[in-house]
Amino acid sequence: MRTTRLLALLGVLALGATAAGAQPPATPRPAATLTPEDYAAIYQLYARYAFALDKAVDNGQMWANLFTRDGVFVDANGTSVAGRAKLAKYVWDRATRGPFRLITYLSSIVIEPAPGGATARAYYLTMNVASGQQPTSLVPGGSFFDTLARTPEGWRFRHKVLVAPDGPAPAAPAANPSAAAPATPRPAAARAPLTAQDYADIEQLSARYAFGNDTGADNGYMLAGSFTPDGYFLATVPRALNGHKELAAASLEASAGMGPFNTRHWTWNVLIDPAPWGGATGRAYVEVTIAKGPGQTGSIDNGGSYLDTYAKTPNGWRFTQRHPVLDWRRPVVVQAPPTPPAPRP
């Protein structure tokens, strides 16, 4: 009897052990993921960063507000600035040293999910602004190594380091208690007037415009079709263009003879905001290249930004207006008149 009980007890213990062994290990933390909405918001954060920096909008406060309240920026010289008040002063001090120019072009942003947010590296292209008769040219500015946090205000930079080309790789930012905290819940979708799909489609519209403008594809209608039928291109020089017919003709004229691989209009930092009337407004950097070929360095003819309004039509998003705003242009070299010969004595 006693033996039977012992066997039964051993059996129960064995069953229990087997059951415990069969149980999956402690549930692993789900891998951090990013949704399309996160990607859209982070890309918008970078676009806003460029505009806020180059224009020192709101005395630098707009740029500072793209950081968390305890956010840190480390510049290429290793100067570290922390907190929004100091960040705003930092950018304002530098912006006031020269004319405001749009010279921050961000691209190739690799974003990785991380606990509490994300990490990212973004390429930074800038330019030598013309002086005297020197052409304006693109130069690599380096790259940003960033840690981002999802906050109640939206995605923000928690730690941002600018590294010059081929400079030393930055050390990982110091641990921050907020980094280990669970991410702030995403805001309800109902509060987002534009969806991730809207942002994606409008970015695509911007790219379609550039290809259409430079190649004249589809008899100019690749460009013209990116506008509503009554859409405007509000240039003052040579003139404003209204409607598909004028837009298509201008596209054909501008790209005549250049073929399908022409690259003249480079668009960066597409910043999109929902508009109160139901569509959207946008801004984007643009620089227009000229004169490249064997023995020549590439250079920039002019640059600035586009101010856009978009409408969501049954056929998708379209420009209703695109207004190019010239920020700077390559100086025109004017030859001095020949010096008259000195009168003979």
Added chain:
Amino acid sequence: MRVRAVVLAAAVGAVFAAVGAQEAVRAQENVTFATLPARDYFEIKQLYARYVQGLDSGADGGNAFANVFTPSGVLMDEHGTLTQGHAELAALARATGKGPTHVAHFETNLLIVPAPGGATGRSYVVSVGPGPGGQPILTNDGQFQDELVKTPAGWRFSKREYHAAPLERPATGAPSAR
């Protein structure tokens, strides 16, 4: 009588031609651009970024770059030279990559269109390198034309073709960002 018939036929033909042209224009005006779901679009945008960073850094022995292609993926340069397959692509990145903070290629105007079996892509790319005196200059620019497929591991390039931009005309002096 015969002349009148010919004139009538010509007039009718002209009307049909005009109507046909108008319909063609209307068709172009009302075209709906095919777009990818946002999730695919942003994944592909990440792929383009990884291509550039993998090429410039040569990270992970070139594998970071090679991994943005399918195993049999192919890269064609402006001369038509092909680099194909994971080993060749990784070797290319090992040769060109210069570390984790090197930047040499800047890409923008990504245009992604759904296509049978995946998507096609186009982009502008400019490379910056050392010029006379060591000053960085724009050394090359052009377009990529790409074919992409969605694999179990995510979106990958099956083919990238680089085409150099044509020589451009001198500036006209028109102060427009157009």
